[in-house]
Amino acid sequence: MKRNARLWCPFQKGTYEITRKTRRQCQASRLPPAAVIMSDMAVEQKRALIRRKKRERIGTQPPGAKALTEEQQMMIRELITTQMKTSDGIFTHFKNFRLPEVFSSAHKTESLQTQSNAEAAKWSKIREDLCSVKVSLQLRGEDGSIWNYKPPAYNSGKEISSLLPHMADASTYMFKGIINFAKVISYFRDLLIKDQISLLKAATFELCQPRLNTVFNAETRTWECGQLSYCLDPAGGFQQLLLEPILKFHYMPKKLQLHKEEYVLMQAISLFSPDRPGVGQCRLLDQLQERFAITLKAYIKYSRPGPAHRFLFLKIMAMLTELRSIKVQHTQRLLRLQDIHPFATQLTQKLFSFTNG
Template sequence: MRPEESWSCVDLVRREADSFSEKPTINVDEEDGGLQICRVCGDKANGYHFNVMTCEGCKGFFRRAMKRNVRLRCPFRKGTCEITRKTRRQCQACRLRKCLESGMKKEMIMSDAAVEQRRALIKRKKREKMEAPPSGGQGLTEEQQALIQELMDAQMKTFDTTFSHFKDFRLRGEDGSIWNYQPPCKSDGKEIIPLLPHLADVSTYMFKGVINFAKVISYFRDLPIEDQISLLKGATFEMCLLRFNTMFDTETGTWECGRLAYCFEDPDGGFQKLLLDPMMKFHCMLKKLRLHKEEYVLMQAISLFSPDRPGVVQRSVVDQLQERFALTLKAYIECSRPYPAHRFLFLKIMGVLTELRSINAQQTQQLLRIQDTHPFATPLMQELFSSTDG
């Protein structure tokens, strides 16, 4: 068993390592909404930068140091200089070491071209909004725009669409043994049971991304840890299906996951038909809506903030948050979609989310039955399957 397979949903919510966004180790005042502390130098922080809560100074230093790609040396030849607000300029080598040890990630730094492209896109959208007010709606409020931007940022940080970090996964050899496999993987679906350990690894990789997505969202972090865990246990599978749909090609019936491709066709009965038929129908139905990225991410949020998940204590708070995301989705559609062609899109999306709840329950029961005879699930999957509201 690989070390990461022993992580539970609770571990992933609480844990600082392997996370795209986590609250830093801070003083007690922070828990009460007080001062946020930079994980690198201890100065006042102003948000998460490159995966870590830092100040603006350490954010800029890390970006410059990574882009320069120069090997820094400690002038004091210790390599263990204490980095504080007052001493952070004295040793660049140790400051960079502290940045990396705190969890700052080089791969999260946007290139200069990407930054300019993003700025140009923001300017263009603002200009288009001013020049052509959307028909059929009153426009997005500033709060709704900020909410969508927060969700999009969380998606970008936690959704590895290229599967570039998905490694050391399992497949079964012809003799039934488990072995590692790196080249592209393609299955025609004639026999799904031997692929279950591999599919469990794929799903677990996606589950971790969804959990990290939730932790980036400020509204989610403000909830009690117990409610965070209950919401994730109920919604993780549904949110993963929404993410998988963005990689689904209806023409070929294939999920394109970076260097991996999955094509399951013509289920011939048994578990395989029960598993694949509903999944294929769901993905085809959702793909036909031709949703925007913003609509996908709002669907994830609506699924996540479901007040009726088992174990949720602050139901009224979660219910208000879900309503806020739903109203934002409705407003976004009214602003971004031509009327009347898409006048029923919001209702269709809400219907899809209802269908998603049903699929979640059905798939969970089928996978638990398979698990009884062909154990394949990782510990994280077992915890999620046994805790859903099917």
């Protein structure tokens, strides 16, 4: 036996020099002799292993990852509860919507002949705006029937007019859910009515995108909304698809595998933005937005420890900034489309200022 050999005793939780007495005690505990002879380094490694397994067993986070405060937990719970009450990703109650018109070859010839040069130029601009990305629609009936709509092969730009009324109906349905979401949040109800209206007009489109992302299938480029499925068919291939900022946005949260808590906090940060046009309670909104941002950062640090998610908070904030830019582009496109082919519902007219109403 080595002179400096020591004994690790699991009952006394200490190390002792090997003697006849300690050896007999360990043998009495039915431990094999090889298990009780350990060097000082091995003893320390054993202790470290026990501590690590204990942390894993009880779910203790590494140093620096503090638990959320009670206030932060309450904020997240309220947002998630509100989201569940007001979100209908499978479009359960979406009824009496308009369906796109199916274009025929005769319709194509007639439409091209009746277009003026100015109108043709406008539709050409619309085609450039949309980067030739076409949307196919599938409707599954309760009786098991399936109705498919695919946009025509030709690409004058005007073919999108057939789909616009349906998309306006679908957008209006989602916008109503967002408005209900905001109205239920206690922090929002405490604001002045004027500021509530300004925030909703500015942020509704942005708040819709995280919700839509939860039903987006990145592999098939399809939004699976219950009986309805919207599939992207990029004429220019996948690379051209990625040129569309709104489509790039929908791929990013899926890549990051965001939690439901992160989705709702994204929406709250976007909603309570102090720099929206027409807002008066800027200081209060700035404080509220900061609290939601701090909560998001704390949630990520606590629930996603490790270097892999070190920059997740910054990536989410960058996505929100990108959404602001996308919203401006989206509004400009809608204004051009509305000018050529009036399609907007009363709600979308108010949200995007198509009229002075």
